[in-house]
Amino acid sequence: MNDYLSIIKKDFIVLAENIIKKNIIDNNFNIDNISIDYNSKSKKGDISTNFLILLRNNLIDKNFDIQDFIYKEIDKFEYIERIEISNSGFVNIFFQTNYLFKKLKEIFINPLNYGNNNNGKGHKINIEFVSANPTGPIHIAHIRGAVLGDVLSSIYEKNGYDVTREYYVNDSGSQIAILGDSLFKRYTELNGKKITINSNEYPGEYLIDIAKKIFDKDGNKWLDENLEKTKKYFCQFAVNEILKNIKLDLKLINIKFDKFTNESDIIVDNYIDKVFNLLKDQKLLYEGVLDKPQGEDQIEWEPRKQLLFKSSKLLDDKDRPFKKSNGEWTYFANDSAYHYNKFIRNYKKLINIWGADHIGYINRMKSIVEIISGKKDYLYIKTCQIVRLIKDDNFIKMSKREGNFVTLKQIHEHIGSDAIRYFMISSKSETPMDLNLNKVLEKNKDNPVFYCQYAYARASSVINKSKEFDKFKNFIDNIDKFNISSLSIYEWNLILKILSWPYLLNQTTHLMQPHKITNYLEDICSDFHSFWNRGKDNQSLRIIDENHYEKTLTKLIWIDSFRIVLKRAFDVIGIDAPENM
RNA sequence: GCGCUCUUAGCUCAGCCGGAUAGAGCAUCGGUUUUCUAAACCGAGGGUCGCAGGUUCGAAUCCUGCAGAGCGCGCCA
Known part of the structure; x- marks a missing residue:
């Protein structure tokens, strides 16, 4: 990187190294502490630095005139016009205007790439985000992570990384079975039957549209089909249709994925055995009983023996179930298998973007990826706090049970892609955000x-x-x-x-x-x-x-x-x- | 109970691998259009940085404790 800030920082580091070589300062001096302050309101020069303060604190000979030494050294930097040293020791630096303008002219050499660098050296990284369950449309709870993941991806690309934008499709498990059942109910409704949607099922009207598609195509043929075959068909049909719509919705805000990985494929390909063996070899699995959780509604809790992952040996505060008591793999086990799959695809680094409701899941996932990859920080998990929508000075109430989430599509119709993208990343993702739908339209x-x-x-x-x-x-x-x-x-x-x-x-x-x-x-x-x-x-x-x-x-x-x-x-x-x- | 995240101006938020007098926008009050886009700009007031300790030349920033908010805490994903 050859911008003026990187250059001066590099030159200061070289200068510091020389000063260390000359035995002027002691080993406590830490180069990383050198600040290059280019944007603070209190600065008095073009940039300011704490360089001199740090040197002063680490002088071997306290009588050495380090200030004079620095004056002379910095005088040799041809791009610096002059420096001023404040009472507290800050060095305020003024650049040669010719130098700055020369830097400005360099922008025109390759304007489309201005600011890009090759720090990533073409290394592959994987950024997994959204990964919303294909049980309903993308809604407000997914949007922040969606934009964050996409913007992070493009930032990494501009730093010379080869980025894979990935979506993990949870197309397996009980929720999908319930989805299939809910769809089938809507289908029978179209065939003139009266139905009731139970509280654990999916009430959303989008299932009616999907049921219509099946009805238009197949008529009432599924009413008398083999039950297992029917269930499978309705599950798959629902997932495919919903995923298709998710892709269309994300396209509205210009988000495209390079890869969709299906949970069902991870299961079929048996990655879980690999992880299982890895954990077994390292003696990180055992049959045990977890303590009773301390939450409020745990009345029906009873002790159960199951296969546990000794995640507390790593980063977690307690061990986590790897198998259910009936012997099936837990979701966590499948997710571990998925991360194994990502690992063997040779990424330099994995990044996951998760909603705040998964925060409690971070440490077990990082623990297992540490085992899988053999590296401490191979997986980085970035979290997003919730977005609350405000309209006409009131929070828009949303309820999962009633299925009345505000969808991405609705928000897009209301405020458009630019506003969504800008606002979703304009505050730190770990801070909860209130989005005022009236204001963003002004x-x-x-x-x-x-x-x-x-x-x-x-x-x-x-x-x-x-x-x-x-x-x-x-x-x-x-x-x-x-x-x-x-x-x-x-x-x-x-x-x-x-x-x-x-x-x-x-x-x-x-x-x-x-x-x-x-x-x-x-x-x-x-x-x-x-x-x-x-x-x-x-x-x-x-x-x-x-x-x-x-x-x-x-x-x-x-x-x-x-x-x-x-x-x-x-x-x-x-x-x-x-x-x- | 435990874990993670958060707490900065009336409101929405920056600043956080320690740095100078804690910043912006909104809101409030007062100004600026014959001019390359006034859909803009300029100025004023507004702060116990949740509380209390600690570390140090220096703490909004790091550590500890406490309080408050959110999320989570075995066969959901």
Whole structure:
């Protein structure tokens, strides 16, 4: 990475290593603690660093004049204009403006890839997300994980990883059997029978539509068929239809998966035996009885002997059942088999996105993947807290029992793809989110999606305006005729932020926190709107000035690079970059 | 009871592998349009960073305890 922040950080590390070699500081000095602060409000320079404070604290000879030493060393950095050292020891760094503008020009070498890097070196990683049971449509509880997984995937791609977006289809087990039964009931209803849907069955009206398809195709033929054959048929038909609709719904917000893995295939291919043997060899399985859980409604609990996984030896707080007391594998056992399957597909790393209701499941899964892979942090699990919808100042009430979840399709019809995608990643996924459906539709600065897209449209309008003048038409061809003396402090501030995009993108990936991107967007767009309005009072701050070619050219260069960065950020989030609004 | 996650301005949230005076938007109040998009901008007020200790040059950030909220806790997935 050769953005200005990565470069200076690297140079500081080299400098620190030299200082260590010269026996000026002791071994307690930790290079990782060097901060490069480019975005704090309190900073006094272009960037600031705690470098000197750290050095001071680790001096071997307390009388050594480290400050003077640093002044002299940093003087050798050709891209630094000057530094100022605060009383507390922060080093405030000012860059050479020529250097910064040179960096700005580099953006145009390959604008579509600006900010991308190859840290991933083509390594394969697997990101599994959504994986909603194919028993009903995608709804509000799935959306946050869906967008998060997709955005994380695209971030990893831009960091040079080969990403597989994967969906695990739970197409087996008792819930699917119940689904098949519910569908069959709807089918008999179409054939004139009166039905009642039990509380554990699926009441959703989508099953009526699916039943109609079978009825249109086969008439009443299934009423008298062999029961086992019928059950199997209705299960499969239901899963296929529902999955088809899930795919269509996800497509509405531009989410596509590279791979769907069926639980039934994992079972058929017997991966579970492999995991079973692995655990047996390591003596991590035993027949035992779990303690009574302490929840409220555990009245019917009675002790039962079953096969347990000794997950408490690893990361978990208690052991977990691997087989049911009737000898069947538990869901956890099947899921372990699935993770084994992912492991042998040679991924460098697995990432799972889970809803908050699975938090209690994390440690057992990480434990077993540790056994499977032999690596400590092979599996990373990112969790999403719930989203509550607010409309007209009230929470929209949802009940699983009544099946009245707000579906993705409904939300999409209401607010559209851009708003869904933007808002779903705009806060830290581990924090519960309230989404106000009225606010996200507003076309004003209350709505950050609009606010950022509007900045893009404004910047585009200048670029388009410039094309009305022959001399500015192909300004990029004359990129070397710039004159940076015409730039204001507001513009330098924006240029610094534009140039921090590659660093930010890399940091976002490292921390797996896409909301950093929306924060960045709102920050840089706010500065842009602010600058724009200054041009109303101060003619010299306006971009296009027919009579001053070099000045206009220079401004067009930075404003076009601003557009490039916004476009890259929009691209990662997956929202539109409109030139007109 | 145990585990995990969360608690920052009236509201919604950033900031968290320790760093300078804790930031933004909304809401409230007051200003700015003959101009490249005012769907915008500028300014003001607003804080015991849940509480209490600890670690240190320095804590919203790390550790411990406590309180509150959410999720979960054997044959559901």
